[in-house]
Amino acid sequence: MKALSWIAAPLWPLQLVSGQKSFRANPLLGSPGLNRRGLHLARVRLAEKMAESRRKRLSARIDPALKARYEANGYLVIENFLPPDEFAALKRDLEENPLRSWERREGSTVTRRGSLDLPDIEGRAALERLMTGHRISDLLRYLAGCGGEPLIHLQTILAEGDAARPDPQNTLHMDTFHSTAKSWLYLQDVGEEDGPLRYVPGSHRMTPARLEWERELSIGAARNPDPEIAAGSFRVSDAMLEKLGYADAKALAVPANTLVVANTHGFHARKASTRPTLRSEVYGSLRRNPFLPVSGMHLHSLPGLKGRLSTRQAQIDELLARYLGVKGPWISVPPKRIGDPASI
Numbered sequence: 001m002k003a004l005s006w007i008a009a010p011l012w013p014l015q016l017v018s019g020q021k022s023f024r025a026n027p028l029l030g031s032p033g034l035n036r037r038g039l040h041l042a043r044v045r046l047a048e049k050m051a052e053s054r055r056k057r058l059s060a061r062i063d064p065a066l067k068a069r070y071e072a073n074g075y076l077v078i079e080n081f082l083p084p085d086e087f088a089a090l091k092r093d094l095e096e097n098p099l100r101s102w103e104r105r106e107g108s109t110v111t112r113r114g115s116l117d118l119p120d121i122e123g124r125a126a127l128e129r130l131m132t133g134h135r136i137s138d139l140l141r142y143l144a145g146c147g148g149e150p151l152i153h154l155q156t157i158l159a160e161g162d163a164a165r166p167d168p169q170n171t172l173h174m175d176t177f178h179s180t181a182k183s184w185l186y187l188q189d190v191g192e193e194d195g196p197l198r199y200v201p202g203s204h205r206m207t208p209a210r211l212e213w214e215r216e217l218s219i220g221a222a223r224n225p226d227p228e229i230a231a232g233s234f235r236v237s238d239a240m241l242e243k244l245g246y247a248d249a250k251a252l253a254v255p256a257n258t259l260v261v262a263n264t265h266g267f268h269a270r271k272a273s274t275r276p277t278l279r280s281e282v283y284g285s286l287r288r289n290p291f292l293p294v295s296g297m298h299l300h301s302l303p304g305l306k307g308r309l310s311t312r313q314a315q316i317d318e319l320l321a322r323y324l325g326v327k328g329p330w331i332s333v334p335p336k337r338i339g340d341p342a343s344i
């Protein structure tokens, strides 16, 4: 075992009640014996129960019709999310004015992150209204089943449409072992061929068959040859979906100005692009310790962090690279408008 892993040893027991999901990084979480006796399962069940209780407290701000749709499917599709004038102004701004940006490559796909931190969008009225409003954040909190401050930035997917270099995001998977949410406000139409989100309706619910599948997979997960499974993000095949009693995945091809929000404990993937695609969206995510009894008190809500999360993330990446030699996947690139080509 690497020296660095042993330095982390005192944290291993504490991580049992945290969001740590990697079976490989923590020998307790990865222990075949403990997982045979139900360690992973106990974490899944307790996290689900606690998310349910926090979700109830967060539900007052959510439209009852949206709640019912979420309960049934695990995701929401809201067309015409912004008034047409507001959407047009927002899009025009991002086409004309660059944002501070970072890029990463996975297979034949480049993902770009543009900062929507409040200092970066000062004076850009439509963006400011979107980022100081609560609509996206409230939905992310409800679906994630936790309070706190989501991370929201501009995301651009530049897919080269090369099937020979697969992207791990194209395989149906769950992000982690507990409720967590992601959102996409699409700035262009997303057709079937443009790499839309696929989601397995109802897979946010933990059925007995699903729990048994997770228990079995957890026993050998630490040594699973698929690094994503060893890291706690279980992959599922179409045949297994059927065995588990879930419906087929649905590709969410939607028009521009649609907000999609999904609980990514449910099975989802980005459908592979069959042609070169450039797509931008205001992207949000919220994931916190699933065992917190409270829904408030989030570090990201503190002054200096709230509205500045992209900047802080970039600073942390820089410190890790400089002092620990740990290089993250994100590379700083010159400021970009939507529509600009990739730099990496």
Ligand SMILES: [Fe+2]
Pocket: 173, 174, 175, 264, 268
């Ligand atoms: Fe995912």
